[in-house]
Amino acid sequence: MKKKRTIHGPGGLWAKLFLVMRLAIFLFFAFVFGAQAKSFSQSSKLTLDLTKTRLIDVLNEIEEQSDYYFYFNLDLNNYQVEQVNVKDKEIRDVLSTVLTDLGLDYEVVDRYIVIKKTGDLTGRNESSKAGQQKGITGKVSDSTGAPLPGATVVVKGTTQGTITDADGNYLLPNVPSDAVLLFSFVGMKTQEVAVAGQTSINVRLVEDAIGIEEVVAVGYGxxxxxxxxxxxxxxxxxxxxxxxxxxxxxxxxxxxxxxxxxxxxxxxxxxxxxxxxxxxxxxxxxxxxxxxxxxxxxxxxxxxxxxxxxxxxxxxxxxxxxxxxxxxxxxxxxxKKGSSGKEYKSKVEFDMYIGFQNPEKRYNMLNAEEFMEFKNRAYTATGQALLDDFSTPEKREQILQFLEKNTGSREGTDWWKEIMHKNAPMQSYNVALSGGLEKLSYHSSLGYMSQDGIVKASDYERISWRNTLNADLAKWFKMSANVGIIYEDRRNVSESNPYNGTIFSAMTADPITPVYRNNLVDVPAFLESKLMTGYEPSNPFSQYAGVLYSNKPNPVAQVELMGENVWEGISVKSGLTGDLNLFPWLKFRSNFGLDLHRGLSKGFTPKYYLDGDQNATDATVGRRYYSTNYWVWDNTLTFDKTFDLHRVLVMVGTSAEENKYEETGASKQGTINNDEDQRIINAASKNPGADGYDVTSSMNSYFGRLFYTYRDRYLFTFNIRRDGSSNFAEGNRWGVFPSFSLGWVFSEEEFMKKYDFLNMGKLRFGAGEIGNHNIGSGAYLSTYGNSDYYTFGNPRMPYLSGGRNSVGNPNIQWETTRQFDVGLDLGFLNNKLTLTADYFVKTTDDMLVQVPLPSSYGYPNTPWTNAGSIENKGFEFELGFRESIRDFNFSIDANLFTFKNKVISLGGGEPINGSTHLGNMTHTRTEVGEPIGYFYGWKTDGIFQTQAEIDAYANSEGELIQPTAQPGDLKFQDINGVDEDGNIVAGPDGALNDADRVMVGNPFPDFTYGFTLAADYKGFDVSLFFQGSVGNDILNILKYDIRSGAGWYNAPNDMLDIAWNGPGTSNEQFAISANSRQNLQMSDWYVEDGSYIRLKNVQLGYTIPQSVLKALNNHSIRVWVGGQNLFTVTDYSGLDPEIGSSDPKFMGIDQGFYPQARIFMMGINASF
Incomplete structure (x- = not known):
């Protein structure tokens, strides 16, 4: 049909807006052109030849042959027409013939035809003689407050009623004071309201799950x-x-x-x-x-x-x-798209919020006095001489007095407080304009969002402008276009690894070092040279003090230095689509998409000196430019026709795409000074450097879909795609990926009709293959380039040599994932209660991996190969419940996901080890029979309390299993042994070795979940969203440094209390000692339970009544307050239990990353 009329699906805003516009036009013409309806209806001639088809298809065909549009406030999908065979007949005769036998009627207003049940009314008002008569006025709106044109208002038990106008308003005269009004609209739940003497009744209708047909996007349709x-x-x-x-x-x-x-x-x-x-x-x-x-x-x-x-x-x-x-x-x-209508009408939406952010949690570290005690205790435990600066009470007192005079407190510097941005602001503003005419619709939005980070010198800004335009250029041709322009600006602090991250530095820097060294007074003589060496009063970057006792950068200086580095980018993302209706059942679509991106990283490192680790002898200016040009062109031909009780959809298509990425960088050193005007490459004088590369990849594809349904009860879908990727060599570029699925709507079977508690029941089954080629372009190629210089001849001269830059593998091919899925969809209580459950098995074969090769091979890199298989299998559950009790509406949505991950095979069978940190030992491993990236180390059995326990921990020959252990050290378990052939065998062998390193943690959760509670009552609404996981482990690498007990860095302020300090004092924290011994080896002591539940979002809103807004001509204004990450319940000792990674081999590893913020917000949603 020309336009979609029915509304199917809760929250289907685009459908609602569409119907609102169309109904508004109908009502306008009903008043203006009502007198011309009959004469116009006689002017069109129709020719139809349809057999055993749906009524909706008949109306489609009438619209194609005429200038008429149909409206209906009922579901027509189940109405079947046996036969329509007419030639050059007036539309009045055709409609009478088709509709009479179906118990339907129609009314014609100019070019608009309303389909209704026989005897229904659209505007008649009949008096009731019971009780005193009075007129009732009011407004009907949806759950968001937007008006509902065309809603039906009826006096219960009578045929007296009316429909709302374009603004949702209605007038019902002569209504008994004891009457009850019924308010209804398709897709909405009918409401009953007692008049009870009222003269004005406003109603807000909510979506009803009964009979709703949600439309969802799937691939290419x-x-x-x-x-x-x-x-x-x-x-x-x-x-x-x-x-x-x-x-x-x-x-x-x-x-x-x-x-x-x-x-x-x-x-x-x-x-x-x-x-x-x-x-x-x-x-x-x-x-x-x-x-x-x-x-x-x-x-x-x-x-x-x-x-x-x-x-x-x-x-x-x-x-x-x-x-x-x-x-x-x-x-x-x-x-979002615009909506069309006969006459121009627009809608303006405005949304904004402002808020502030604070850390949800922080580490409380040792103060200056505690830090000196901690350091002395670590040295004393090993018999070493105390650090000279802390060696006497007099020196320690001098330090405390120095801090009190220069920082205002004897506790020293709180680095966490110094780098944190208290009440960091954030804000968002969005305005959108949408609307259209009969054959034209548009939507344009402009948005601005900015967020300052909770760590100083980190921030983000985004400006977005997006426009869509849809035009019906002819009955058989439509076009749509969209274009979006996005500008982004970002500054980030260092968080790339645990040794130089800003968060890590703030937790490990000693509290004795002041933030700044300019204007210091009464500096102890033994600190003078340490603090003031390299100080240049004229250089603002020299004002920061070098950290004295932690061998880490000054966190505040680090923040300021990183703040000189900015990334900014602009993107243009656009699409142009043409739809050609060859026949009512055959359509051709062509879609061209374009994505252009330009980025710039501006870097500046000033000339400065803080200490031997934090300095730069010359200022460095750097620029790096990024460019991406991507285009894709899709073409599809779709056949969609219903034959009696059968529906067949066949779609075939082609796709071509290309992506070209370029990156160029340049740098130079030696600017005159650190001033802003010197931060350009031309202002620097020495050590120029440049690099760059470009990569182009492309793909051609052919695909198709077959969908068949019988009686809307038995469903079958088949998809297939053939892809050719430039990421592989000739002969391996093409892959075919098929799938099929079946559906059975068993609730429609006759034998299920007696179970009226079940409204919807569908069983699904599917299986198929899909691919992965994400290894980058050219991995199959070996590349060569300039290498080192070699000297030859007499006299000897250097000659530039060549060599391999990388080794490729021309035999690599597609990584293939096979999936099997069984699903069940259920609806109860008139679909107020819904349940979806799925079980899946997902297996990846020919996994693309870089298998380590011996260094003796001389390869400069690890080439790619197809070697490995991984399996994921699990269950998914989604539950929803919605109910309305008069003016009170509430809903519950919940989901749960549980799965198991296991490596089935790896190339050569050798495990893939992750990076090292703890004791320079591998801390993650990917191995056959285990999950990807599991935590790999020794298991512990508490802490040795006495020397007698150490002596008793011996093998059968009396040899100590941990001969270097001392009281207060961790006790490692002897779990496995090694046979004569070097193979690991289960059971202790009386020695600690690599065979005893096992899985000590799994980053994957047993299950994840989320649930939302929402309710509204007479304009007030509230929603709470909780989210969390259970059973996942976290490798807390921070403990290696801040709880090492070695005194290298600062430590949490409970360290002096909980650390072992004699027999029976602690079985939780090993002893404080400058000699770390074996305690810092990778073990389960660093692994913690990462389970948590978080109040992710809460919002309380109030929608201003329409009676107040009438003078402002507004449709809806809602004000709200809310928060995010308000509280988290967890046993994890780190800053945030939500630890992710883009690399699956390093999931669940806390290296002191930037934590999430607790956010408090307030905002406005308005439309007019």
Whole structure:
């Protein structure tokens, strides 16, 4: 049909807006052109020849042959027409013939035809003689406060009624004072309101799950949710208004079973790691993001206010249409569009919030006096001489007096407080204009968001402008275009590794060092040279003091230095789509997408000297430029026709894409000074450097889909895609990825009709293959380049030589993921209660890995190969409940996800070790039979309390198992042994060695969950969103440094109390000692339970009554207050239990990353 008329799906804002506009036009013409209806209806001639088809298809055909539009406030999907065979007949005769036998009637107003049940009314008002008569006025709106044109208002038990006008207003004269009014609208729950003497009654209708047909986006099209045979979850854009998320990825956390979103950093503008149904490879596990048909690597740039809906495609039957890029799942984002209508009408929306942020948790470290005691205790334990500065009470007192005079406190410097931005502000403003005419619609939005980080000198700013335009150029041709421009600006502090991260430095720097060294007074003589060496009063970067006793950079100086480095980028993302209706059942679509990105990193390191570790002899200026040009062109041909009780949809298509990435960098040293005007490369004088590279990759694809349904009860879907990728060599570039799925709506079977408590029941089954080619371009090629200089000849002269830069493998091919899925969808209590459950098995074969090679091979890199298999299997559960009791509405949504990850095979069978830190030992391992990246080390059995316990821990020959241990040390377990062939065997062998290193923790949770509680009552609304995980472990690497007991760095302020200090004093924290002995080896002592539950979001809102807004001509104004990350319940001792990583081999490792903030917010949502 020309336009979609029915509303199917809660929160279907685009459908509601569409119907609002169309009904507004109808009502306008009903008043203006009502007298012309009859004469106009006789002027059109129709020719139809249809047999055993749906009424909706007949109306489609009438619209195609005429200038008429149909409206209906009822579901017509179940009305069947046996036969229509007319030639050159007037529309009045055709409609009478078709509708009479179906118990339907119609009214014609100019070009608009209202379909209704026979005897229903649209505007008649009949008097009731019971009770005193009076007129009732009011307004009907939806759950958001937007008006509902065309809603029905009826006096219960009579035929007296009316419909609301374009603004949702109604007038019902002569209503008995004891009457009851019924308010109804398609897709909404009917409400009854007693008149009880009132003369004005305003009603807000809420979505009703009964009979609703949600439409969801799938690959290269849309489908009714009831027709889905794959596993697809949906997040509505309207839901995001109650969470005020900063990035689109935040909207996914805890909202859907099977989707894990974990924070990789709390730094402003950062995007969490998104994982769908576990981790299927040791490489990139990011899903494919598709925004309005344009594939993306992430959606951190997308303004959440522009989102209409998010669909998460999880199993192979849903994702295989995207082939090689869909192994990790697909997240499809549909942005907001405008709505069309006969006369021009627009809508303006304004959304804003402001807020402030603080750390949710902090470490309380030792003060100056405690730190000196801690340091002395560590040296005393090993018999070493005390550090001279702390060796006497007099010196220690001098230090405390020095701190009191220069910092105002004897406790010294609180570095955490110094780097933190108290009440860091954030703000967001968005305005959108949408509307249209009969054959034209538009939506334009402008958004601004800025966020200062809780760590100083970290911030993020985003400006986004997005526009969409849809035009019906002819009955057979439509076009749509969208373009978005995004500007981003970001400053981040250092958090790349545990040795130079700003958070780490703030926790480890000693409290005796002052922040600044300018204007110091009464500096003790033994500190003078340490503090003042290299100080230049004219250099502002020289004002910071070098850290005295922790061998770490001054955290405040580090923040300021990193603040000189800025990244900024601008992106243009656009799409152009043409739809050609060849026949009512055959459509061709062509879509071209373009993504252009330009980025610039500006770096500056000033000339300065703080100490031997924190200095630069020359100022350095650097610039790095990034450029991405990506285009994709998709073409599809879709056949969709219903034959009696059968529906067949066949879609075939092609896709071509290319991505060109360029990066160029330059740097130079030796500016005259550190002034702003010197921070350009031309101002520097020496040591120029430059580098750069460019990479181009491309893909060609052919794909298709077959969908068949019988009686809307038996469903079958088949997808296939053939991809050719330039990432592989000739002969290995093409891969084929098929899938199929079946659905059975058993609730429609006759034998189920007697179970009236079950309203919806569908069983799903699917299986298929999908691919992965994310290894970068050219991995199959060996490259050569300039190498070192060699000297030859007499006299000897240097000659530039050549050599391999990298070794490729021309035999690498697709990584293939096979999935099996069984799902169940249930609806009870008129679909107020819904349940979805899925079981899946996901196996990745021919995994692309870089298997380590012996250094004797002389390879400059580790080449890629297909060697490995990983399995993920688990369950997903989603539960929803909605209820309305008069003016009180509430809902509960919950989800739970549990899975197991296991490595089935690896190339050569050798484990893949992660990086080292703890005692220079590997702390993660990927090994056959275990999960990816499990924590690998020794198990402990408490702390040795006495020498007698150490002596008793011996083998059968009397040899001590831990001969170097001392009382207060960790006791490591002897678990395994080694046979004569060097193989590890179970059982102790009386010695500690690598055979005793085992799995001591698993970063994957037993299950993750999320649940939302929401309610509203007479304009007030509240929502609470909780999210968490159970059973995951965290490797707290920070404990290696801040709880080492060695005195290298500062320590938590409970260290002196909980550390072992004699027999029976502690079995929790080993002894403080400058000799770390074996305590700092990788063991389960560093592994903690990371389970948590977090109040992720809470919001309390109030929608101002329409009676107040009438004078302002506003549709809706809602004010709200809320918060995010307000509290977290966990046993984890670190700053934040939500620890993510983009690398699956390093999940769950806390290296002192930037924590998430607690946020308090207030905002406004308005439309007019």
């Amino acid at each position: 849309t489908m009714k949710k009831s027709d889905l045979t794959g596993s697809v979850s949906q997040v509505e854009g309207d839901d995001l208004k109650n969470v005020a998320v900063r990035t689109a990825a935040d909207a996914l956390q805890g909202r859907s079973a099977g989707v894990m979103v974990t924070s990789t950093s709390g730094s402003p503008g950062s995007m969490g790691a998104v994982r769908i149904r576990g981790v299927g490879t040791v490489n990139n596990n990011d899903p494919l993001f598709v925004v309005d048909g344009l594939p993306q690597s992430n959606i951190g740039w997308l303004n959440p206010n522009d989102i209409q809906s998010i669909e998460i495609l999880k199993d192979a039957s849903a994702t295989s249409i995207y082939g090689a890029r869909a192994a990790n799942g697909v997240i499809m984002v549909t942005t």
